[in-house]
Amino acid sequence: MASRIIPVDTFDLVIFGGTGDLARRKILPSLLRRFRAGQMPPGARIIACARAALDDAGYRDLAARSIAEFGGAEREDADLVAAFLDRLHYIAVDVTGDGGWAELAAIMRPDVVRAFYFSVRPELFGPIAERLHLRDIAEDESRIVVEKPFGRDLASAQGLNASLAAHFEERQIYRIDHYLGKETVQNLMAVRFANMLFEPLWNNHYIDHIQITVAETVGVAGRGNYYDGTGAIRDMVQNHLMQLLCLTAMEPPAQFEADMVRDEKLKVIRALRPVAPEDIVLGQYAAGADPSYRDDVANPESSTESFVALRCTIGTWRWAGVPFYLRTGKRMKARSSEITVVFQQLGHRIFGEDLASHRNVLSIRLQPNDGIDLRVTVKERGPGGMRLVDMPLDLTFADMEADQGEAGVDAYERLIMDVIRGDQTLFMRGDEVEAAWAWTDPIVAICAGHDRIPQFYEQGSNGPDDALMLLHREGRRWREIKG
Ligand SMILES: NC(=O)c1ccc[n+]([C@@H]2O[C@H](COP(=O)([O-])OP(=O)(O)OC[C@H]3O[C@@H](n4cnc5c(N)ncnc54)[C@H](OP(=O)(O)O)[C@@H]3O)[C@@H](O)[C@H]2O)c1
Numbered sequence: 001m002a003s004r005i006i007p008v009d010t011f012d013l014v015i016f017g018g019t020g021d022l023a024r025r026k027i028l029p030s031l032l033r034r035f036r037a038g039q040m041p042p043g044a045r046i047i048a049c050a051r052a053a054l055d056d057a058g059y060r061d062l063a064a065r066s067i068a069e070f071g072g073a074e075r076e077d078a079d080l081v082a083a084f085l086d087r088l089h090y091i092a093v094d095v096t097g098d099g100g101w102a103e104l105a106a107i108m109r110p111d112v113v114r115a116f117y118f119s120v121r122p123e124l125f126g127p128i129a130e131r132l133h134l135r136d137i138a139e140d141e142s143r144i145v146v147e148k149p150f151g152r153d154l155a156s157a158q159g160l161n162a163s164l165a166a167h168f169e170e171r172q173i174y175r176i177d178h179y180l181g182k183e184t185v186q187n188l189m190a191v192r193f194a195n196m197l198f199e200p201l202w203n204n205h206y207i208d209h210i211q212i213t214v215a216e217t218v219g220v221a222g223r224g225n226y227y228d229g230t231g232a233i234r235d236m237v238q239n240h241l242m243q244l245l246c247l248t249a250m251e252p253p254a255q256f257e258a259d260m261v262r263d264e265k266l267k268v269i270r271a272l273r274p275v276a277p278e279d280i281v282l283g284q285y286a287a288g289a290d291p292s293y294r295d296d297v298a299n300p301e302s303s304t305e306s307f308v309a310l311r312c313t314i315g316t317w318r319w320a321g322v323p324f325y326l327r328t329g330k331r332m333k334a335r336s337s338e339i340t341v342v343f344q345q346l347g348h349r350i351f352g353e354d355l356a357s358h359r360n361v362l363s364i365r366l367q368p369n370d371g372i373d374l375r376v377t378v379k380e381r382g383p384g385g386m387r388l389v390d391m392p393l394d395l396t397f398a399d400m401e402a403d404q405g406e407a408g409v410d411a412y413e414r415l416i417m418d419v420i421r422g423d424q425t426l427f428m429r430g431d432e433v434e435a436a437w438a439w440t441d442p443i444v445a446i447c448a449g450h451d452r453i454p455q456f457y458e459q460g461s462n463g464p465d466d467a468l469m470l471l472h473r474e475g476r477r478w479r480e481i482k483g
Pocket of ligand 1: 016017018019020021022023025049050051052093094095096118119120121122147148149
């Protein structure tokens, strides 16, 4: 299969926080893979900034070690890695002070794309934006990239947005939610909007309910301090699950263009009804093979949720009466992210009443083995009458990509190249983030109530029993969490 690499313009990508965990674990290995794919033009450079006193050689050493630790198979190609390292530069900058900015200004080139990745804690977003502007390092066409968490409530998100908007226009701001960079998330849009088959059925006449699950097997050890002050609702629901819900529920945009897509997502968030207290289940993993949540965060009294399940509804013509069940948790049975669309039962059955359990189910798997499968009811092969059986029509994209030589393009690879290309479609707009917090804040407030103690759940389970009841009480059941 011929390469489908879309070339990008020559760029200077500045990474503030270039020595940090995210840069070492994700950004550098992703850039190396794009380099290997031939997508980095000959003159493209990466300029890392942090306070540590390093020079180019020192930073290249650090980058080489990061690639050795976190890179994929391409790290074995010594010539490739060496050529990539040559593209790296380092300037010591304290983003809250004056040191290093003149050197950064001096190294930037005219007539190339300038992108600034703020891979630092959010309190530093404002100071960096201000200095880039005041020192004329950012130009009218420059882009800035900011990471999650984008605020911890509506007020703080508004504060962050204001600190960026003081110096940059919205068209220059790229807020990363790496879930949006996942292959299957984009495929969800393709399946919905490029096929005749699904869109006519994509409404409350044909869909019974929708489930969105993001289950992790890891706990919170290592980031306990951050997590215990945050919890699953802020850490996962407000951003990742909300984005998946938007893409599942949005109206077709007039065109696949950044603001048109984001306008439609925003309408979904604004149409979300407040969630009732009885529709929220909180959980916390108990001790098992690994330490308990409370041990992991070193807080024996913690009432922060490591699991949440919610039932929510969208007040629109299309979705009236269709529940959306969201759940996410740590130390669960398997690592799995999936959107499941459960269609209604047939109105009339010609094969007998015992066949009532057959329903079409469309599942969109983000991980592992990303792909889409549609369960359809067919006749079981062989003699013996008309016995029906559910079979999957399975489209596993991982296999397809391997055939096309683009196996496992990481979300960060795609998103960073979208920044250079100037395509904001897969990034959250400021009003979207604020609307998401406006919906999430009351849920967090309900959960902060004194009577809302998370239920303990077993490690390696599906979460607390009450989460099962959330569906059982309505005659539904969660889809099995499978790795
Ligand atoms: N790590 C992840 O997997 C991950 C995932 C999603 C989102 N994020 C987000 O990404 C951002 C970065 O996370 P991280 O895990 O990489 O953090 P980290 O490991 O603590 O790294 C922070 C970086 O910022 C630099 N820095 C701190 N203060 C500075 C200052 N005053 N001036 C210049 N540089 C400064 C640090 O270098 P010096 O101390 O040498 O200055 C370091 O390079 C955070 O917002 C985080 O929430 C991280």
